Amino acid sequence: MEEYVKVLHDSMVGCKVPEILGAVDKSLEAGMTPVEIIDALSAGMSDVGILFERGKLFLPHVLSAAAGMNKTMEKLTPMLASAGGSTGPKTAVVMGTVEGDVHDIGKSITSTMLQCAGFEIHDLGRDVPLDNFIKECKENGCTMCGMSALMTTTMTGMKVVIDKLQQEGIRDKVTVLVGGAPVTQGYCDKIGADVYGESASETTQKVKALASD
Amino acid sequence: MPAEYRMRMGDGTRQWMTKEQIRADVEDGVNNAVDCAEVPALTEDDICRIVDIMCEKGRTVSVEPGEEVILTQDGGELKLLNDSGSSSPVLEMSRTAAIQVHERALGMDTFEVAYFDPSTKMVKPVIGMEMAHCQNVMYNTIIPMLYMFMPNIGLYYQPTGPFGNPPDLMREFKIDEAMEAGDLAMKAMRDDIVFIGERILSTGMDGLDFDTTASGGDLDFVGSLEAVEEIRKTYPDADIQMGMSAESVLGINGMCEYKGQLAAGLYPHQQVKLAEAAGVSTFGPVVNTNSSMSTAWNVARAVTMVKECSKVSKIPLQVNMGMGVGGTPMFETPPIDAVTRADKCMIEIAHVDGL
Numbered sequence: 184m185e186e187y188v189k190v191l192h193d194s195m196v197g198c199k200v201p202e203i204l205g206a207v208d209k210s211l212e213a214g215m216t217p218v219e220i221i222d223a224l225s226a227g228m229s230d231v232g233i234l235f236e237r238g239k240l241f242l243p244h245v246l247s248a249a250a251g252m253n254k255t256m257e258k259l260t261p262m263l264a265s266a267g268g269s270t271g272p273k274t275a276v277v278m279g280t281v282e283g284d285v286h287d288i289g290k291s292i293t294s295t296m297l298q299c300a301g302f303e304i305h306d307l308g309r310d311v312p313l314d315n316f317i318k319e320c321k322e323n324g325c326t327m328c329g330m331s332a333l334m335t336t337t338m339t340g341m342k343v344v345i346d347k348l349q350q351e352g353i354r355d356k357v358t359v360l361v362g363g364a365p366v367t368q369g370y371c372d373k374i375g376a377d378v379y380g381e382s383a384s385e386t387t388q389k390v391k392a393l394a395s396d
Numbered sequence: 397m398p399a400e401y402r403m404r405m406g407d408g409t410r411q412w413m414t415k416e417q418i419r420a421d422v423e424d425g426v427n428n429a430v431d432c433a434e435v436p437a438l439t440e441d442d443i444c445r446i447v448d449i450m451c452e453k454g455r456t457v458s459v460e461p462g463e464e465v466i467l468t469q470d471g472g473e474l475k476l477l478n479d480s481g482s483s484s485p486v487l488e489m490s491r492t493a494a495i496q497v498h499e500r501a502l503g504m505d506t507f508e509v510a511y512f513d514p515s516t517k518m519v520k521p522v523i524g525m526e527m528a529h530c531q532n533v534m535y536n537t538i539i540p541m542l543y544m545f546m547p548n549i550g551l552y553y554q555p556t557g558p559f560g561n562p563p564d565l566m567r568e569f570k571i572d573e574a575m576e577a578g579d580l581a582m583k584a585m586r587d588d589i590v591f592i593g594e595r596i597l598s599t600g601m602d603g604l605d606f607d608t609t610a611s612g613g614d615l616d617f618v619g620s621l622e623a624v625e626e627i628r629k630t631y632p633d634a635d636i637q638m639g640m641s642a643e644s645v646l647g648i649n650g651m652c653e654y655k656g657q658l659a660a661g662l663y664p665h666q667q668v669k670l671a672e673a674a675g676v677s678t679f680g681p682v683v684n685t686n687s688s689m690s691t692a693w694n695v696a697r698a699v700t701m702v703k704e705c706s707k708v709s710k711i712p713l714q715v716n717m718g719m720g721v722g723g724t725p726m727f728e729t730p731p732i733d734a735v736t737r738a739d740k741c742m743i744e745i746a747h748v749d750g751l
Binding site for chain 1: 571
């Protein structure tokens with residue numbers, strides 16, 4: 184099976200949809216389970232994120248890999264169900280760049296990578312009114328709230344959202360993720376957020392680890 | 397128990413480390429730079445020098461007399477006037493007075509005049525006011541004055557601009573539309589940069605400073621290079637600085653080229669060659685600080701990348717050494733112990749011409 188894991192991984196890093204789907208078909212024929220296939224592709228997607236951050240792959244590559252992952256999930260989800268695997272509701276994550284800030288490249292990449300890692304993403308985009316984060320958590324079932332900012336003048340909005348979650352009495356039900364150039368672990372600790380991600384790939388790894396606990 | 401030395405993490409927090417730990421971080425930082433940027437490693441002498449500088453006892457460190465480099469400030473006068481959230485002084489004074497403080501009290505060798513919202517798209521509508529301000533500044537100062545503005549292609553995309561947002565369009569797999577929107581935005585940004593640059597230089601300003609170039613990725617970079625080339629035709633002797641926004645050019649388009657060279661994924665030593673070809677006078681490389689690693693790690697990594705940039709460059713380097721770049725901690729008021737150590741390493745080992 185190891186060789187099929189490698190083929191799946193490499194096809195994802197190759198970022199071409201037909202090759203990803205071809206590798207999935209061959210792996211199924213070889214007897215790999217849908218869960219094993221998804222795990223192998225997820226590892227490949229993590230490497231795609233790292234290679235993007237290092238300038239070795241570009242945005243069209245990342246999105247093509249994501250498309251391959253999505254098509255694979257469409258194919259494998261019915262098999263997961265019939266095999267008795269978990270097809271229950273995914274962890275929903277609201278993502279957005281906080282109000283006053285229109286810089287969203289990093290946030291968008293993080294959204295894409297989290298989606299490929301199996302999370303349900305509610306991406307509100309950029310310049311998101313702070314109350315909208317609360318609304319997604321209260322009304323649309325998001326149990327994770329990811330906020331990004333590029334400016335020191337806007338990152339203070341993250342603390343406002345955390346305070347509002349507290350006021351609404353749902354702070355302990357929502358995991359707060361923060362990131363963006365001026366945001367640090369120290370700032371994350373200071374405002375009482377739960378997870379700080381230095382990069383899209385690091386955020387994804389931390390969130391996956393948290394969700395599997 | 398081995399002696400411990402004061403160190404900072406990349407977010408500015410205090411850390412105590414032994415000389416052996418510092419040495420290990422320096423080596424790891426060098427290796428990371430070699431791995432990411434594909435540049436040569438620092439020599440053993442360089443590594444030892446960084447460790448020595450990190451372990452100096454004084455709160456601040458400095459270079460020897462005669463080894464000083466050009467010091468400038470690319471944040472414009474607003475650093476004294478604005479409230480940036482928590483740390484700026486918010487002084488009550490005119491823009492011109494703020495520039496004079498930088499010149500006469502803070503000892504800047506050159507200065508970058510800037511509008512409060514210095515993105516190209518925001519400066520264009522107030523160009524008349526900015527030209528008048530520049531003329532006034534030139535009458536009232538002595539040191540070379542450059543006009544700073546940020547190319548910032550992002551503001552040309554929706555929702556702040558007229559063109560479709562390529563990352564959004566790509567997520568919907570509208571690849572052709574994304575590419576077309578990117579090309580149109582790049583042309584609009586390039587034309588606006590030329591519009592601003594030529595008018596500002598007509599006031600007698602000494603030059604221009606393109607700040608945070610490539611913040612919107614490869615199209616941002618190529619559009620800026622093309623604008624420099626265009627401005628050069630009218631102002632062959634103007635000083636044109638190009639400061640970058642990150643260590644590598646993000647591939648938002650992925651296929652965008654300048655003079656036959658793919659722009660995406662380039663690191664400082666490769667970026668500077670395109671800047672030279674476009675007619676840039678001074679290049680400002682950037683190396684990002686990792687806020688979770690120590691200053692020793694970050695400085696070693698930054699110096700490794702900038703040293704190679706310095707080696708291949710035919711134009712002066714004025715390296716970015718502010719909040720979150722060049723090994724300086726990601727902190728609004730970066731601690732002076734870390735700042736001076738990063739600066740000293742950059743001058744003595746990477747041989748930059750200015751900060």
